[in-house]
Amino acid sequence: xxxxxxxPKFQVLKTGQSMTLQCAQDMxxxxxxxxxxxxxxxxxxxxxxxxAGITDQGEVPNGYNVSRSTTEDFPLRLLSAxxxxxxxxxxASSYSSGTAHSYEQYFGPGTRLTVT
Amino acid sequence: SQQxxxxxxxxxxxxxxxxxxxxxxxxSINNLQWYRQNSGRGLVHLILIRSNxxxxxxxxxxxxxxTSKKSSSLLITASRAADTASYFCATASGTxxxxxxxGTRLKVLA
Numbered sequence: 001x002x003x004x005x006x007x008p009k010f011q012v013l014k015t016g017q018s019m020t021l022q023c024a025q026d027m028x029x030x031x032x033x034x035x036x037x038x039x040x041x042x043x044x045x046x047x048x049x050x051x052a053g054i055t056d057q058g059e060v061p062n063g064y065n066v067s068r069s070t071t072e073d074f075p076l077r078l079l080s081a082x083x084x085x086x087x088x089x090x091x092a093s094s095y096s097s098g099t100a101h102s103y104e105q106y107f108g109p110g111t112r113l114t115v116t
Numbered sequence: 117s118q119q120x121x122x123x124x125x126x127x128x129x130x131x132x133x134x135x136x137x138x139x140x141x142x143x144s145i146n147n148l149q150w151y152r153q154n155s156g157r158g159l160v161h162l163i164l165i166r167s168n169x170x171x172x173x174x175x176x177x178x179x180x181x182x183t184s185k186k187s188s189s190l191l192i193t194a195s196r197a198a199d200t201a202s203y204f205c206a207t208a209s210g211t212x213x214x215x216x217x218x219g220t221r222l223k224v225l226a
Contacts (some may be wrong), residue, residue: 041215107158
């Protein structure tokens with residue numbers, strides 16, 4: 001199993017450009033999520049999904065879109081990049097059960113994004 | 117808004133010593149998890165403790181949970197240089213929204 005994969009590893013964007021960060025998992029996990037990590041801030045949840053066709057907002061969703069058309073993939077779209085979106089982005093996945101999310105999350109290696 | 121806050125922010129110890137880090141949170145939870153992050157890498161799950169558990173062990177790791185104080189501690193015994201990393205607690209409170217703390221940076225000196 002490859003686990004959780006993310007592409008690209010590094011990306012530089014100019015303000016106003018759009019792009020999609022890719023995330024895929026091969027563990028048949030229902031739950032997938034996107035986080036951003038800024039220095040001294042820990043990880044903050046952007047969006048998450050509990051299955052194909054089901055997404056919801058996390059703590060910091062503004063400026064980002066997601067969709068989940070398959071179990072395996074959960075892309076994150078930046079609509080119009082801003083310098084405040086400079087960060088390291090992590091995708092994660094896990095099993096889920098009912099309404100209580102109680103399984104460990106598996107993280108991808110991250111995408112380091114710089115917006116100039 | 118960060119629910120989990122780790123303490124201390126940074127910790128430096130000698131190899132062989134024990135390392136203790138603490139996590140406090142604000143609301144009731146279903147479970148609390150600890151993760152490790154090596155520099156520049158993704159997070160790796162260490163241990164999960166459910167709200168009805170008070171203590172859990174995994175190898176050299178010992179986690180305690182005090183729901184009345186809304187706090188947890190992670191103890192790493194007989195630390196090694198390879199334990200050098202940042203450690204994060206994460207809480208889930210009945211939804212699918214995990215909240216991560218700001219982390220403790222541990223440095224183990226050989």
